[in-house]
Amino acid sequence: MTTIFDGDRRHFLTLAGATAAAGFIPTRFAIAGNAPVKIGILLPYSGTYAMLGESITNAFKMRIDEAGGKLGGRSVEYVAIDSEMSVPKAGQNVNKLISKQKADFILGPVHSGIAAVMAKIIGKKGSPIMIDPNAGSNAVTGALCAPNIFRTSFSNWQTAVMAGPAMYDAGHRTIITISWKYGAGIQMMQAGRESFEKAGGKSVKDILNPFPSVEFQAHLSTIADMKPDAVFAFFSGGGAIKFLKDYEAAGLKAKIPLYGTGFLTEGVEKPAGSAAEGVQTTLHYVRDLPNETNKRFIANYEKQFGAGKSNVFAVQGYDAASLLLQGMAAVDGDVGAQGKIISAMGSAVIDSPRGKFTFSKSHNPVQNIYLREVRNGKQVTLKTLAKGLEDPAVGCKA
Ligand code: BEZ
Numbered sequence: 001m002t003t004i005f006d007g008d009r010r011h012f013l014t015l016a017g018a019t020a021a022a023g024f025i026p027t028r029f030a031i032a033g034n035a036p037v038k039i040g041i042l043l044p045y046s047g048t049y050a051m052l053g054e055s056i057t058n059a060f061k062m063r064i065d066e067a068g069g070k071l072g073g074r075s076v077e078y079v080a081i082d083s084e085m086s087v088p089k090a091g092q093n094v095n096k097l098i099s100k101q102k103a104d105f106i107l108g109p110v111h112s113g114i115a116a117v118m119a120k121i122i123g124k125k126g127s128p129i130m131i132d133p134n135a136g137s138n139a140v141t142g143a144l145c146a147p148n149i150f151r152t153s154f155s156n157w158q159t160a161v162m163a164g165p166a167m168y169d170a171g172h173r174t175i176i177t178i179s180w181k182y183g184a185g186i187q188m189m190q191a192g193r194e195s196f197e198k199a200g201g202k203s204v205k206d207i208l209n210p211f212p213s214v215e216f217q218a219h220l221s222t223i224a225d226m227k228p229d230a231v232f233a234f235f236s237g238g239g240a241i242k243f244l245k246d247y248e249a250a251g252l253k254a255k256i257p258l259y260g261t262g263f264l265t266e267g268v269e270k271p272a273g274s275a276a277e278g279v280q281t282t283l284h285y286v287r288d289l290p291n292e293t294n295k296r297f298i299a300n301y302e303k304q305f306g307a308g309k310s311n312v313f314a315v316q317g318y319d320a321a322s323l324l325l326q327g328m329a330a331v332d333g334d335v336g337a338q339g340k341i342i343s344a345m346g347s348a349v350i351d352s353p354r355g356k357f358t359f360s361k362s363h364n365p366v367q368n369i370y371l372r373e374v375r376n377g378k379q380v381t382l383k384t385l386a387k388g389l390e391d392p393a394v395g396c397k398a
Contacts, residue, residue, distance in 0.1 A: 059301060260282075
């Protein structure tokens with residue numbers, strides 16, 4: 001009997017006490033107690049968001065390694081699927097991780113459309129626990145919220161809502177918004193546009209490009225013709241590099257200031273080069289935040305993965321692992337105690353490189369939003385735009 005439990009002495013003692021009276025019936029945890037905890041990962045490792053998926057995965061594993069490579073005293077096994085950023089394949093992929101791989105937890109995704117599919121399936125099933133380390137779909141912690149769904153990144157609304165007043169305060173009175181035509185871009189542009197108009201400005205055109213197309217020339221001609229005071233954009237990864245370069249090459253950068261949610265310049269400062277210089281964005285993280293966790297995180301990450309490689313996506317992956325470590329510590333590795341894991345995760349304080357944060361009732365981070373600018377290839381904080389900003393969680397009934 002003891003061999004079943006020798007990886008977790010506390011559970012052995014608890015169960016041994018109970019079995020004296022009740023007779024010994026091995027629980028699922030007793031049988032699986034020494035088996036590795038399986039993390040099913042659905043992230044992009046190809047295409048325009050590949051850098052995002054890799055950064056999240058690297059930092060998630062790095063955080064687990066920092067904690068001795070164990071979750072609640074158990075070793076960890078990873079099973080990863082490349083999401084290919086495919087919404088049609090998302091259901092099949094997540095079902096593969098749950099039913100075939102029998103993952104104990106699901107980490108993913110990056111893309112808002114995939115997040116909505118995952119949240120519908122996993123929320124309805126009630127298990128396992130899903131941690132969204134990037135995708136900002138408002139619905140994931142809004143209308144699709146569920147006790148077993150957590151997010152360590154942001155809602156699309158959170159990243160854009162402070163951009164409107166920031167652009168207005170900089171003296172701009174008209175903007176054009178431009179983004180990819182899917183949930184993330186549509187929701188960010190809506191929050192930016194509405195907050196700009198509430199501040200007193202006018203949004204004169206919304207341009208939507210199919211995802212993940214990087215054909216921008218016709219749109220840049222429209223911007224040049226309409227001459228707004230500023231442009232507000234969402235693109236990320238490889239597509240962001242192309243947009244920044246095309247904007248500069250079209251001669252627009254010197255004439256019409258470019259703004260965006262932080263993803264426009266995050267993690268692409270080097271390849272975008274001069275095209276990213278001076279571009280101002282709003283986000284919940286800046287590389288130069290002076291807290292000790294951030295300094296330690298950047299040093300460790302860049303030692304392993306290369307100078308200048310840390311970014312907000314890695315931060316969100318790192319924090320997803322910190323969240324899971326707290327949940328699993330609360331139950332000593334018993335993944336069957338899902339209620340206790342959820343309650344420990346819901347009340348967790350995450351010591352993040354972005355600064356300490358907690359979760360809202362709908363399991364979304366309550367966090368600061370900063371105005372940043374790229375200077376000499378690095379993100380620099382200009383201003384704190386909001387402290388402890390909480391997503392309104394529209395439609396969340398859980
Ligand atoms: C999204 O689809 O939610 C997303 C993708 C990349 C960066 C930020 C958000």
